[in-house]
Amino acid sequence: MEKNQFDLMKDRRFLPLFITQFLGAFNDNIFKMTLSVLVGYEIWSVGHFDPKVLVSFAAGLFIFPFLIFAPLAGELADKYNKDAVIRWTKIAEIGIAVAASFCLLTGGGASGPPVFPALFVLFALGAQSAFFGPSKFSILPQHLREDELIGGNALLNTGTYIAILAGTIFGGVLAMMPMGLVAVSVIMLGCAVAGYIASRFIPVAPAPAPGLKLNYNAPVEAFRIIKYASEQPKGVFLAILGVSWFYFVGGTMLAQFPNFAKTTLGVDQLVLVFFMTVFSVGIALGGLVNNRLLRSRIEATYVPLAALGIALFSLDLYLASLGFSGPAAGPEGQPIYVSLVSFLPSFSGLRVTFDIFMVSVMGGIYVIPLVSIIQHFTPEDHKARVLAGSGLIDSLFILLSSVIAIVVLGLGFQVEHLFLLIALAGLGVAAYVCMLLPDYLFKSLLQGLFKFLYKVEVRGLDNYEKAGPRAIIVGNHVSLLDPPLLAAFLPGRPMFAVNSFVAEWFWVKPFLKLVDAFPLDPTNPFAIKSLIKEVKKDKHCVIFPEGRLTETGALMKIYEGPGMIADKSEAVIIPVRLDGVQHTPFARLKGKVPLRNFPKITITILEPRSFKISEEYKGRARRRIAARQLYNLMEDMMFLTQDREQTLYDALMKARHVNGDHEIITEDIERKPMRFKQLVRGSVVLGRKIAGFTKKGENVGFMLPNSCVAAVTFFGLQAFGRVPAMLNYSSGTQAVLSACRSAQIGTVISSRRFIEFARLTKLVEEMESQVKFVYLEDIRSKISFLDRIRGFYSPITAEYTHKRQGIVPDDPAVILFTSGSEGLPKGVVLSHANLMANIVQMTSRVDFNRQDIVFNCLPIFHSFGLTAGTLLPILSGIRTFLYPNPLHYRIVPEMVYSSNASIMFGTDTFLNGYARMADPYDFYRMRYIFAGAEKVKDETKQLYMDRFGVRVLEGYGSTETSPALTLNAPMQMKAGTVGRLLPGIEYRLDDVPGVEHGGRLFVRGPNVMLGYYLHDQPGVIQPPEGGWHDTGDIVDVDAQGFVTILGRAKRFAKIAGEMVSLTSVETMVSKVYPDFTHAVVAIPDKRKGEQLILVSTCADIKREDLSKYAGENGMSELSVPKTILSMDKLPVLGSGKTDYTALKAHVEGQMAKAA
Template sequence: MRTIMRKLFKFFYNVEVKGLENFEKAGDRVLIVANHLSFIDAALIYLFMPQRPLFAVNRFIAQKWYFKPFLKLVKNFPLDPTNPMATKAMINEIRKDKKCMIFPEGRITVTGSLMKVYEGPGMIADKSNAKILPVRIDGAQYTPFSRLKGKVRIKLFPKITVTILEPRTFDIDAEIKGRKRRHAAGIKLYDLMSQMLFDSSDYKRTLFRSVIDQSHIHGRRHIIAEDALRKPINYGSLITRCFILGDKIAQNTKKGEYVGVMLPNMVTSIVTFFALQYIGRVPAMLNFSTGEKNLISACKTAKIKTIYTSKRFVTMGKLEGIVEAAKKQKIKVIYLEDIAGEVNIFDKLTGFCKGLFPSAFYKPEKNAYQKPAVVLFTSGSEGTPKGVVLSHENIQANRYQLASRVDFGPTDIVFNALPIFHSFGLTGGTLLPLLSGIRTFFYPSPLHYRIVPELIYDTNATIMFGTDTFLSGYARFANNYDFYSVRYVFAGAEKLKEETRRLWAEKYGVRIFEGYGATETSPALSTNTPMHNKPGTVGRLLPAIEYKLEDVPGIEEGGKLIVKGANIMKGYLLSKTPGKLIPPEDGYYDTGDIVSMDDEGYITIKGRAKRFAKIAGEMVSLTAVETYLSKLWAYNHHAVVSIPDAKKGEALVLVTDKTDAERADISAYAKKQGIGELSVPKTIKIVDKVPLLGTGKTDYVSVQKLAS
C-alpha cells in the first residue's frame, strides 16, 4: 500500500525529496519536525521518509473520521494536550531510540508562513536528548488540501518538494530549570524552524527571475502594485512593460552599467527598476531630497552617465536645478515620457509576446545572482554619503530571512510611503512584498501626515513601514478608525520613542514592531515579531546572521556589533575611488553601533560608536540623552551633539524645537531619574525645525553645524 501511494504522489505531485542522506545522519533517537501547510503533510512524511516514524497525534484530532483511515496505516501516539503525563509518555517512547514526527505549529497554516511554534515539542526534544531533524515541505500550500483557498492560486496538482535538512541538537544551559527551561527550549525550536525555512529557500536567484516565478505562482492577473493615480498593475502587465521599457533603455546603456534612477514612489518607478534588472543594468537609486551637491557627488562616485526620471516629477518636485546640474556634468537625463512617445505598435507587440513567455526571453548568465542588483546611497546623517552595492543574493537572502520570522501572505496589503531611494523603503516596503505576491500601494511622500492615514484606511492596508518621526506624525492626525485593518507596523531607521509606541497601542490598538538594520545589510538585521516581542529592544537577530561584539574602551555594557551573512553588501563605492567596488573585509560588516544582548537574544541599541562623547573622562551616549529628553518632552523633536570644551574635553549641545526649553528643567528631571549631571546638555539651541533627511532620520551633519 505504501509503495502504491508513493508512486501515485510522485505521479500527480512530481514529489522531489532532497537531503535523504541527512535522515541517516540523525541516528536512532530522533524528533522529526516539519512546517504544516496542508492535510497531506503527514502522508508526505509517511511516504517519503526512508523509515516509518511514530506520529504524535492530538487525541481530539485523531477522533475525526477523516483521519482514522490514515492512522490505521501509520504508527501513532495519541497525545492529550491537557494531560502532562501524556507528554512524559511521549518522551519515554523517544528514549527507546525511536523516530517520532511532530508538527510544532500544531495546526495547518492559514497564512502560508510559519505560525505559532509551541514550546512542548522543544521540551520533548530537550528531555529525551533526541536529535532534531528539520523537514521543509513546499508546494502543498497550493493544493486543495490547504487552508489557503481564496488566498493563493490553488492548483490541482502542484509540484511538491520535501527537503530534509541536517540534524541539530539543543544546547541549553544545565542551570536553567522548570518553566524557564521549557521557554528556552521553545525559543530554540522556533529558531531552528525559522533557520530551516531560510536554509531551504531559493535565495540564489535574480530579482527579475523571482518576478517571473511569482507570476507563475499567483497568475498573470494577480494585482501587485498601485499608486496615487489609482491604476493598478498586475504581474502580466508589469513583466510586459519591463520588456518594452528595458529594450528601449538597452539602446542607451551598456550591460553592467550603473544607471541613475530619480523617481518617487509610483508604479512607473517599479517598472523602471525591473526593466533595468531584465537587461542586466544596475539601478542606482538617487536621493533627490539631499540637494544637487550630494546627488552629483553620488553620480560621480558610481560613474553614472545616464539618469532616468519623469518630467512631471521634476516639475512638481521643483528639481530643475538638479537636472541642470547633472547636464553640466555631461550626465544624460532621459525622461520616461519621451521614451513612451517613441514606443510604436511593433514595440508593444514584441513586449506582449515576450510577456506571454517571459522565461524564454529572460536568460540571465550563470551565477547572475551574485552580480550587483542595485546601488543605494547612505543617508549621510553623519558624514559623506557612500554608494552601497547590493547583489541579487543579498536582497533575496534578506527577504527570506524576514519571511522566516513574519507571517505575511498574498492576502496582505502593504502601504509604502518610504522613499525607494532608501533601503528600508526599497527592500522592506517594495521588493519584499512584490517578490512574495503581496499587493503594495505606493505613495510619494511620507510627510503628508493627514493624507497617509486616510489612504491606509481607504486601501485596507494590513502592513506598513515607517520611522518614529513619520509614525508619530500619523498618530497625531489620524482618525481613531483609520488603522482598523492594520495587522503589523514595522519601525526602523531611528529609535522608536516609547510615547509613539504607547500612542499607537492605546489609540489605535496596533502594536509597533521595532527592527534594526543598515543599508549595508539589505537592510534588516533584527526585528521584533508577533511571536517574539520585547518593547524597548530591536528584536532578535534574523536567521543565518553571524555576529560578534567587539569591546569598546570606556563602554562597560555591550560592545560594537559586527555581522556576517548572505545579506551583507557586496561592497562600497567611495568618492575617492569612483566606480571601484570595495568589498567588506572577510565578509564582515562593522555596524558602528554599540549594542547589548540579553539571554534570549534581544538587542538593545546603546548608540553609535561615533555618537559617544568623552566628558571629564566618562563616555556619555548621545542617543541615551536624546532618549530621556524624548520622555521629558515627548511631543518635540530633539537632537544632541557634542562640541569641543576646554575644561572637560567635550560638551553636549541640545538642538530642539521646544520653544521654552530650559536647562534647569532638564537638570531637575535628570536628577529625579538618577541620571548624572554629565548627561545634561550644557547648551540649548532652539530652532523652528530640527533638520531631517528625506528618510525621516535626523540630519546630524546639519545639526552639528547649528551647534557649532
Template sequence: MAASLLRFFSRILFRVEVRGLENLPAEDKLLIVANHESFLDGLLLGLFIPKKATFVVHTTVLKNWWFRQFLRLTPHLAVDPASPYAMKKVIKLLESGKNVVIFPEGRITLTGALMKVYDGPGFVAAKTGATILPVRIDGAAQSYFGRLSSHHPRKLHPKVTLTIMPTTSVIVPNASQYNLTTAKQRRRIAGEGMRGVMQKMLFQAQKNRTLFEAFLDAVDEYGSNYKLIEDLNETEETYQDLLKKSLALGKIASKASQPNETVGVLMPNITNTIALILGMSAFNRVPAMLNYTSGTAGMQNACIAANIKTVITSRKFIETAGLGSVVAHFKNLNIVYLEDLRTQFGMLDRAWLMGYALHYPRLAMETNQHDQPAVVLFTSGSEGKPKGVVHSHKSILANIAQIAAVLDFNPTDKMMMVLPVFHSFGFTGSFIALLNGIKINMFPSPLQYKVIPELIYDRGCTIFFATSTFLSNYAKFAHPYDFYKLRLVIAGAEKLNEEVRKTYAEKFGIRILEAYGATECAPGIAINTPMANLNGSVGQLVPGLEHKLALVSGINNGGLLHVKGENVMMGYYLFDAPGVLIPPQTDYGLGWYNTGDIVEIDKEGFVHIRGRVKRFAKVAGEMVSLEVVEQIANTAALGHQHAASSINDAQRGECIILFTTDKQLKREDLQMVAKNLGLPELAVARKIIAIEAIPLLGTGKTDYVTLKQMAESA
C-alpha cells in the same frame, strides 16, 4: 506495495522534489520537525523521507476515516498538545532510539507563514538530546488539502518541494545562567529554541534566484490576474500588468545602457519605478537608486561613487518635484528620459513583447546570476558623504526571506508604502509585498501627514512601514479610526520615541513593532514580532545572521555589533574609489560588517541599542551616549522634537549641545529628569538651543551633519 503506488501518484499529482538528501544522517534517534502546510504533510514525509519513523499526530486526526487508513501504513502516536503528559510518550520513543516526526506548530497554517510553535517539541529535544532534522515543506499549502483563506489562489497540482536541512539541536538551558527556577521556565526557553530552529529552516530553504525570477515565481503562485499594485493614478494593476510593464521598460532601458552597467534611477514611488527596477533585473542592468532629496551635491557624489554615467528619469517627475535646476547642474552624466525612450519602442519590440516575452518571460530575460549585483542603494549621508551599497540578488532576497520567516504576511494584507524606494527600508519593503502577494499602495512622499492616514483608512491597509518621526506626525492628524485595520506597524531607520509608542497604543490601539537595520544589511538586522516582542528593544536578530560584540574602551555595558550573513552587502562604492567594489571586512574577517552601533543582547536574544560609536561624546573622561541625552529631553519635554550634538571643549573634552523645538526647556528640567531616571549628570546637555524644527533627511532620519555644523557655529 501501497506505499510505492502512493509515492508514484504523489510524484505525478504534486511533482514532488526532494532536496538536501545529503543532509540526511545515517544514525537514528532523530527528531524530524517540519512546518505544517496541509493535510498531505504527514503522507509526504512518510513517502519521501527515507527514514522509518513514528509520526506524532493530533488525536482529532484519528476521527478522519481517510487519515486512519494512511496511519495504518505507518507507526504513529496520537497525542493531545494541550495535555502536559503528551510529550512524555514522545520522550520515551526517542530514548528507545526511534525516529520521531512531529509538527511543532501543532496545526496547519492558516496564513502560509509559521504559526505559533508549541513548547513541547523543544522540551523533548532538550530533554533527550535528540538530533533535530528540520524539513521544509513548500507548496502543499496551495493545494486543496491546505487551509489557506480563499484570498490565496489554490491549485489542483501544485509543485511540492521537501528540503532536508542540516541537523541541529536545542541546548538544555543552564538554570543558573538564565535564572530559571521552575520547569515551566525551562520548557519555555526550550520552546523558544525550537521556534528559532523553525524560523532558520524557513529562511535557509530558499532557493537561489534573481529578483526578476522571484517575481516570476510570485506570478506563477498568485496568478497573472491577481490585483497587486496601485499608485496615485488610482488604477489597480495585476501581476500581468506589472510583468508587461517590466519587460517593456527593461527593453527600453537596455537601449540606453550596456549589460552589467550601473544605471542611475531618479524616480518617485510609482508603479513604473517598480516595473523599471524589475525590467532592469530582467535585462541584466543594475539600478542605482538616487536620493532626490539629497540635493545636487548629494546626488552628484553618489553618481561619482558608483561610477554612474547614465541616469534614467521622467520629465513629468522632474517637473512635478521641481528638480529641473538640480538636474541641470549634473556634470558628466547622460540624462535619459523615459518619455523619449518610449518612442524607440517600435513595432518589432511590440511584437516581441506581446507575441513572445509576455508568454515566455523566463526565456526572454537575459542570463543573470543570483550572486551578481542587483541594486545599488546609498547610505543616508547622515554622518558624511553617501556611500554606494552594492547588494546582490541573493542578499536582497535573503533579507526578505528572513523577515518573512518571523512575520506572517499573506494575500489578505494590504501595504501602504510611503518610504521612498531609494531608501533600503522602502526598497525591501516594496519587494516583500511584490513577492508575497500583498497588495501595495505606492505613495510618492512620506511628508503628506494629513493625506496618508486618510489613504490608509480608505484603502483598508493592514501593513505599514515608517520611521518614528513620520509616525509621530501621522498621529497628530489621524482620526482614532483611521488605522482600524492596521495589524503590523513596523518602525525602523531611527530609534522609536517612547511617546510615539504610547500614543499609538492609547489613541489607535496599535502595538508598534520596532526594528533595526542598516542599508548594508538590506536592511533588516533585528525585529520585534507579534510572537517575540520586548518594548525598549529592537527585537531579536533575524534568522541566519551571525553576530559578535567587540569591546569598546570606556563603554562598560554592551559592545560594538559586527554581523555576517547572506543579507550582508557585496561591498561599498566609495567617493574616493569610484566603481571599485570594496567588500565588507572587520577584525573578525572577510564578510563581516561593523554596524557602528553599541548594543547589548539579553539572555533571550533581544537587542538593545545603546547608541552609535560616532554618537558618543567624551566628557570629563567619560563616554556619554548622545541618544541618552535625547532620551532625557524626550522625557522632560513630551510632544517636542530633540536632537543632540557635540563640539570640542578645551576644558571638558567635548561639550554636549541639545537642539529642541521646546522654547521653554531649561537645563534644570533636564537635570531633574536625569536624577529621576538614575542617569548621570554628565548626560545632561551643557547648552540648549531652541529651533523651529529639527532638520531631517529625506528618509526621515535626523540630519546630524547639519546639526553638527549648527553646533559649531552656535
C-alpha cells in the same frame, strides 16, 4: 544518501567480480540457448521425446545441481577465502567449456541422439554455478559499504541479465547458422579463460569461519542452514522465500519463451530473441532503478507493489495471448511464423511486449532489495551458507516450476495457461506480501500517488541518515497532507505523535493503522513522559510543534512539549520543511495564498541539530528555553529552505507564475492598478529601449518617485542586466553629484513630470554638466508599433529574454547610497542574492500573506523603502500601494484608509506626523506597522496603540545589510529592543572603552553588501573585510537574542573621561518633553573634552527638569546638556532621519555667534 552506483564500475572491489560473473553467466546462457534452439526447432534429433517437454527438462537439469551442491558450496565460502573459491570454480569452467565444445562439434561423439551428452554438460555448468553463487553474493557485503550494497547488487543483476541477453542472442542466432556451433565453442572457451583471468584481480576476502568443519551430508546440512536462516531477525527468511518466488516466475518465463513464441504466438526466432532482450533489459532496468527509489537504503519499500505488479502484468500477458492461434499453415502444410516487423506494430504484439517488459521491470524492483536484506542482516560467519541456503530454495522453486511446466504441458495445456497459473499464484503471493508489509505497500502507493499528482521532490535525505537511531522530526504544519507525505517519503517507519482528540476522527483512523502512531493527550504530563520513553527506545518520532494547521501561511506558536521531549529524550532534532502544500485545497489558507489543484511539493530535510541548554536550568525555565530554541530552529528552517539563489527578475517571474498574470500587484496615486502581466510587459518593452543606449552591467542613475512607473522602470533595468543606482534627490546637489562620481553613473533615468512636480529643475541643471538625463516621456514617444507587438508577446518570452543576459545571483542588482548624515554618501552595492536573502529573512519571521495590502510611502531610494516596501510585497505576490512623499502627513493617513492597507513601513518622525493628522479610523485595517531607520520613541508606540489599536514593531538595519538586521514580530517581541537578529546572520560585539554592557556590532550574512563605491576610488567595489560589516552601532544583546541599540559609535561623547550616549540623552529628553522633537550633538570643550548641546522644537525646556529625571532614573549628571537651543523644525534627511551634519553646522554657527 544516494550513491552513484556506476562509480563501482571503476572500483577494484567490484569490477573484477562483475566481469567474472558476466562472463560466467554469458557462457551458461549461450550454451543453454544453443541447446534450446537445437532441440526446440528439431535441428538435433531428440528421438521419441516431445521437444517442448525436453526443453523444460533441460531447464530443470541446469538447476538440479544447486539442490545437491549448494550446502557444500556455502560451507566452502565460509571456511575458505571467497576469492580463492571463485578462482577454483573458474578453473572448473574452463574444463566444462572444453567438454561443451566437444559435444557441439561432434554431436556428442556417440551413436544415438546428440542431445544427451549436451545435457550432461548443462548439468556440469549448473554444478559450477552452484559452487560460484554463494561466494559471489557473500563477497559483496564483505567488500562494499552498506550504502553501496543496493547499487552493487543492482549492477551485478544488470550484468547477469545483459549476459543472459547476449548469450541468448548469440546462442539463438549462431545455432541456426552454418559453422555457428564452431563459433559457440570458441566463444565459450574464450570467455572461460577470460573469466579466470578476471577472477585473479578480485581482492582478498578472508574466510569468516576458517575453523568450520565441512558436512558432506547435503540433506542434513541443507536442513540445518534453512533452519538457521528461519531463525534470523529482520525478515531474512521471508526475504529468502520472496527471492525464490522471483526465480520461480523468472525461471518459468525464460524457459517457456521458446515454446510461447513458437506454439502460442506463431512468431519466428527473431521475435523470440526480442522477447528475451526485452525481459533481460527490464530486469536490469528494474534493478538499477532501486538505487534511486531507495536512495541506497536497504529496505523493502517497493516490494509489495512490485509483487502485485508481477502478478497483474502476468495476468494481462495471458489475456493478451488469447488473441493468437499459433503459426499459420503454409501451402504444403509447413508452419509460417510471423516476423518481428509484422508482429511488433500490431496492438496485440505491443501489448504482449509491454506485459513482458513490465513483468521483468517489476521483478527487478522486487528482487534486489530482498537479496540485499539477506546479505546485510545475516551474521558474517554464516553469510555464505545462508546465501547458499537461499540459492538452494531458489533452485527448488525453479525445479518446481520446471516440474509444473512439464505436468501442465504434458496434460495438453498450452504455455499461456502456465502463465495464467503464475498470475493467479502471484496474486496470492502479492496479497500475502502486502499483509506482511502493509506499511511498505502504503508507502509505495502513497509515493507513487503523490509523485504523480504533485511531482514531489525530497531534498537532503542524507541529513536524515546522519541523525542516528534517536531523533525528533519537526515540521511546519501546512495542510492535512503533511502526515501522509512524511509517512510516504521519510525513510523507515517513523512514529507519529498524534493528538488523542484528532486520533478519534473517523477519516484519521485508517491512516493511524498504517503507521506507527502514538496518540497523545497534550494536557496529560504522563502521556508526554510515555512518549519520551518511546523515543528513548531509539525511535524516530514525527511531531508538528505548532500543534495545528497554520492559518497564516507562516509559522504559528510553538508549544513547549516538543522541545521538552527532545531535551528529555536526548534525541537530535531533524527539521523538515514542507513547501508547496500550502497551495493545495487541503490547507486552510484560501485567499491568503494562491490555490492550485496540483502544485509541485518539496520536502526538505535539514541537518540534525541538538539543544544546548545548561544543566543549571530546571523545570519551567528549561522548558521555555527548549521551546525558544525550537522556534529559532524552525525559523532558520523556513529561511534556509526558501529559494533565494535567484535574480530579482527570476523572482518576479516565479511570483507571476505562482499568483497568476491577472493578479493586481501595484497601485499608485493615479489609482490605476497594475497587474503582473502589465508589469512584466512594461518591464520588457521599457527595458529593451533603455538597453539600446546603455551597456550590460552599466550603473544607470534612477531618479523617480514611488509609483507604478518606477516599478516598471526598475524591473526593466533588471530584465536586461542594467544596475539601477537609486539617487537620493532630497540630499542636495553636492551629495547627488558625489554619488554619481563614486558609482561612475553616466546616464540618469527620470521623468519631466516628476522633475516639475518635485521642483528639482535646479538640481537637474546642475547635474547635467556631469550626467546625461533620459526622460521616460521621450522613451515612450519612441516606442514603435513593432515594439508594441513584441511587448504583447513579452510575457511569454520575458524569462528567456532575461536568461540571455547571463545574470547570476551574485551580480550587482542595485546601488543605494548612505544618507550622508556623517559625511559624503557612500555607494552601497547590493547583489540579487543580498536582496533576496533579506526578503526571505523577513518573510521567515512575519506572516505576510496575499490578503495584505502594503502601503509604502518611504522613498525607493532608501533601502527600507526599496526592499521592505517595494520588492518584498511584489516578489511575494502582495499588493502594494506606492505613495511618492512621506512628508504629506495629512494625505498619507487618508490614502492608507482609501487603499485598505494592512501593512505599513515608516520611521518615528513620519509616524508621529501621521498620528497627529489621522482620524482614529484611518488605520482600521492595519495589522502591522514596521518602523526603523531611527529610534522609535515609546511615546510613538503608545500613541498608536491607544489611538489606533495598532502595535508598532520596531526593527533595525542599515543600507549595507539590504537593510534589515533585526525585527520585532508578533511572536518574537520585546519592548525596548529592536528585536532579534534575523535568521542567517552572524554577529560579534567588539569592546568599546567606557561601555560596560554591549559593544560595537559587526555582522556577516547573506544579506551583507558586496561592498562600497567610495568617492576616492570611483567604480571600484570595496568589499567588507572577511565579509564582516561594521555597523558603527553600539548595541547590547540579551540572553534571548534581543538587541538594544545604545547608540552610534560616532554618537557617543567622551565627557570628563566618561562615555555618554547621545541617543540615550535624546531618549531622556523625549520622556520629559514627549510632544516635541529633540536632537543632541557634541562639540569640543576645552575643560571636559566635549560638551552636549540639546536642540529642540520646544522653546521652554528647563535643565532642572532634565536633571531631576536623570537623578530619579540613575543617569549621570554628565548626560544632562548644559546648553539648550531651540528651532522651529529640525533638519531631516529624505529617509526621515535627523540630518546631524546640518544640525551640527547650525549649532557650531550659533555657538560661534554666542562667543
